Structures are given as structure tokens and as C-alpha cells.
Amino acid sequence: MAFREIDLNMGPQHPSTHGVLRLKLAVDNEVVLRVEPVLGYLHRGMEKLWESLTYTQVVPLTDRLDYLASLSNNLAYCLAVEKLAGIEVPRRARYIRVILAELQRLASHLAWTGFMANDIGAMSVLLYGFEAREDILDIFEEYCGARLTVHGIRIGGAVHDLDGPLVSRIRAVLEKIPKRLADIRSLLDENRIWKERTVGIGRITAGEAIDYGLTGPPLRACGVAWDMRKEIPYSSYDDFDFDVPLGTNGDVYDRYLVRLEEICQSIRIVGQALDGLPEGEYKAKMPRVLKIAPAEVFHTIEAPKGVLGFTVRSNGTDKPERVKMKSPSFINLQSLEHMCKGNLFSDVIGILGSLDIVLGEIDK
Amino acid sequence: MPADRADHPELRKALDALTGRFGNAVLAGAADKGELAVRLTKDVIVPALSFFKDELGFNAFEDLVVFDNLNSPDEGGARFTVVYRLFQFPGAARARLAVEVGEGESLPSAVPIYRAADWAEREAFDMFGVPFEGHPNLRRIYLPDDFEGHPLRKDFPLAGRTVGL
Numbered sequence: 148m149a150f151r152e153i154d155l156n157m158g159p160q161h162p163s164t165h166g167v168l169r170l171k172l173a174v175d176n177e178v179v180l181r182v183e184p185v186l187g188y189l190h191r192g193m194e195k196l197w198e199s200l201t202y203t204q205v206v207p208l209t210d211r212l213d214y215l216a217s218l219s220n221n222l223a224y225c226l227a228v229e230k231l232a233g234i235e236v237p238r239r240a241r242y243i244r245v246i247l248a249e250l251q252r253l254a255s256h257l258a259w260t261g262f263m264a265n266d267i268g269a270m271s272v273l274l275y276g277f278e279a280r281e282d283i284l285d286i287f288e289e290y291c292g293a294r295l296t297v298h299g300i301r302i303g304g305a306v307h308d309l310d311g312p313l314v315s316r317i318r319a320v321l322e323k324i325p326k327r328l329a330d331i332r333s334l335l336d337e338n339r340i341w342k343e344r345t346v347g348i349g350r351i352t353a354g355e356a357i358d359y360g361l362t363g364p365p366l367r368a369c370g371v372a373w374d375m376r377k378e379i380p381y382s383s384y385d386d387f388d389f390d391v392p393l394g395t396n397g398d399v400y401d402r403y404l405v406r407l408e409e410i411c412q413s414i415r416i417v418g419q420a421l422d423g424l425p426e427g428e429y430k431a432k433m434p435r436v437l438k439i440a441p442a443e444v445f446h447t448i449e450a451p452k453g454v455l456g457f458t459v460r461s462n463g464t465d466k467p468e469r470v471k472m473k474s475p476s477f478i479n480l481q482s483l484e485h486m487c488k489g490n491l492f493s494d495v496i497g498i499l500g501s502l503d504i505v506l507g508e509i510d511k
Numbered sequence: 512m513p514a515d516r517a518d519h520p521e522l523r524k525a526l527d528a529l530t531g532r533f534g535n536a537v538l539a540g541a542a543d544k545g546e547l548a549v550r551l552t553k554d555v556i557v558p559a560l561s562f563f564k565d566e567l568g569f570n571a572f573e574d575l576v577v578f579d580n581l582n583s584p585d586e587g588g589a590r591f592t593v594v595y596r597l598f599q600f601p602g603a604a605r606a607r608l609a610v611e612v613g614e615g616e617s618l619p620s621a622v623p624i625y626r627a628a629d630w631a632e633r634e635a636f637d638m639f640g641v642p643f644e645g646h647p648n649l650r651r652i653y654l655p656d657d658f659e660g661h662p663l664r665k666d667f668p669l670a671g672r673t674v675g676l
Binding site: 186187190192194195196198199357358359360371372373378379441445447454456458460462468469471473477478481510511 | 629667
């Protein structure tokens, strides 16, 4: 067929853009020439708002960034503020945080697996993924009463202690997940349609990925062993034995394998943290009003979506002078055009899905 | 303690190399806790970023942060401080490059060196109105193109502003 460039609009209301994202596409028949993401439909001015709130009041708002992994956002922000204020978090609280953050990673990756398969047309996987995620959300509910915007990690520690019944419940849920995972893998791993839609699609090389700032599972799918839990361990991650799963081809299929393998590693970490849970306090002694002398810190964690960081600058009052979030979804989405160019139009959905973006933290 | 790792001797060497190369353009520098922090004059920022990437091995661009110094003047006294954060992988070393930018002044774009700087610069332009010369597509990233003002500036009100409909 003759070359014919057509502009196509996708979104902002589109079920597989995982939020309100608009893509301006230029295609030549079925082949993608350009992709331009248009952002801001969910922009709530979080960073401006944070400047008018006290350090503690900011924490629940971080839940609304990556709302599929609210505890990871809490953790990154709290670690930055603690570093700024010189707060020493008790060892037991650090372990509880690791348990919560890894359960959150499980929930996020399981939800991703379901969404991703659903985007490509394998609807039943969505139900398996969500069934497993549901158990984890029930744990959060029992822990602090909330399921999605959990607000379970506070400056200085965690909101509650982990008691015996909850520990046994977590263990019971962890035992169930490998079975669910095996179900999902038996549906997808060698599924001809799944492989057809994912193997060799949306490829990016390791060098390009680093240049585009890609982090998290999409980067590790290129074979780059960059995981902040190993690079700059925080919250006692260096106490635990776990592997960093890597891919080789940097395509959608490898991103899927990396995430599923990360689920297994998270189960390992939670198990070790529960076994070694130290005695002591679950939160540090905190002043009633937290005022921090002028300084600036930057702290990063490995969130389910990639490297999540907070820059916090204080000015001597109880409110931050500036809080800047380094959002993994925002930076990962930048490489979408590069991954889509030359692929088929129908693969844009799969490639976008494979990046695991959440618009809450892209638009802030 | 891994988070507060002892001084990287390589970072000291890197700081010496940087001062040797850029001389007086390096206004201040420190290597501490796995991070190399320097303050530079803004005219050398692009060659300095190239130097960090090509000579010192800081292959990843992590973040770009702008501070409005309206209420709390920084050392340099300029309106904005723009901070570039770089990461070295493998090696886990960080670099913090800070430059001062006055109101209405522009900075050269870092996109030719780090492609990851693209959206970060658009965000800084949108929120603070700091223009980046040579950026391939310098448009607002979050707000509508006809929006007036830059919301993260300290003199932009948090609420109570009327907008035309």
C-alpha cells in the first residue's frame, strides 16, 4: 500500500491507558511513526499543595500518587524526611516497613499482570491476578483499616505494630500466592497468542534504556541489574537475601518474566523479615511538631514501578520549603515513543501496558 | 552502614578532575557520603554535564529540581537554583550539580547529553518558567498552553486565583 500518514488520537478516556493519558499517534497504515503522550489531565498540583502542609500532613497525600502502591510512596517520602530531620527509626519498624513495602510490590505486580493480560485480550488472567491481590489488600485492611490509600507508614516508623494473628495471616497468604502464580504462568508463558503479542515487541537496548532514564522492571528486562534495594540499601534491605531478576531482550515478554520473578523474590523477603522480626518499638519517639532546620536531602527507593525519589528542602518551620518527587512512571513513559516506533499500532497498547504506569504519579 | 558509606576516594579524584578542567567555574565542591556536590556557573553547565557523563561515568540522569529562592535566598542570591542529579551505574555514586539562574534568564538544554532530561526540563519550564535553550520541544507539560503564570513560583498563590473560562 502507498505511504499515507494518518494522525490518530488515543485517550484521554480510554480503558487501556490506565488513567487519563492521551496519546497523539502518527501512523503509516498499521505502522507507528510517532507517539506523543499528552499529560496533565490528572494534575492536582501536589507539589504546590505540599508546601502549604506540615511534614506529617503530606504523608496521606503521597498515597494518591501511585495509588496501586501507596505504601511505597509513604516509605520514600518518610525516609527522605527522616534523613532530613535525623530521626533514627527503630529496627523493628524498619522490618515492618520492609514487610509492608514488599506486600505492596506483590499487590502492584499482581494487578499489573492482570491488567497487562487483559489489555492483550486474556481476560481470565485478570481475575487470577486480582484474586491474589485481594488477599494482600485484606492484610492491609486488617493492619490499618484501609485497602488502597493505606497511609500505613508514618514519619518515624509505622502506624501499628504487627501482632501475632496478622503475622500468621500474612504467612498463610504468602503460601497461596505461588499456586496462583503457577496458574497465571501456565496460562501465559507458552501461550502462542501471548508470545506473538509480547516477544520482540517494544524492544529497547540497555544503553538506550539508561539514556532515557528508564528504571525498574523495564530496565532490568534489558539485563541491567539496577535495583536500589541493592545499590543503596535503605530500611535494612541489606539484612535480607534476595536476587535481582534480569531479562535479556528488553521486550514486553521479558518485562513480564521479570515482574513475575520479582513476585517470588518479594515472597522470600517478607518470609525472612517475618522470621527475623526484632523485638522493640514500631515507631520512633517523635516531637509533637516537627520543625527542621534549613537543609536539603534526596532519597530514593525501589518502588514497584521503578526508582522513586523525593527531594525535600526544609526552611526551619514545620512545613517544607519544597518537595520534589522523582516519579518512575513519568520518566519511564518518556521512552514510549522510542519503543513504539516501527511497531504495529495494535502493539502500542501492549507496550504502554508493559511499562506499568500510573497516571497519579505522572501528573502529580 | 551502606547508606552513609565512607568517602568514595574516586569521588575526591573526580572533584579534582572537575576543578582542573573548569577552574573558576566551579564555585564550590564537596565529596561526601557517596555524593559529589558541586556549584557551577551556568555558562559551563553543558560541558560539565558532558564531562560527568563521558569522563566520570555518571551515565544516568536522575532528576532535575528547581528551587525558587524568593523567600529564602540561596548562597548565590539569584532567584532560582537549578539542581541536576546524576547517578553512576554500576558504582552507586551520585552527583548534584547546582547552578543559579536569575528571573528571565535561560539555561542551555541538557537533552543532547541525557535524553532523560527532556520531560524534566519541560516540567521545570512549566512550573517555574525557566526556559531551556536548544530543547527540541519546549512546551508546557502539565498545564494548558495558554495558562498564565508558573505555579511553583513562590509568588504564585495557592488558591483564590480567578481563571477565565
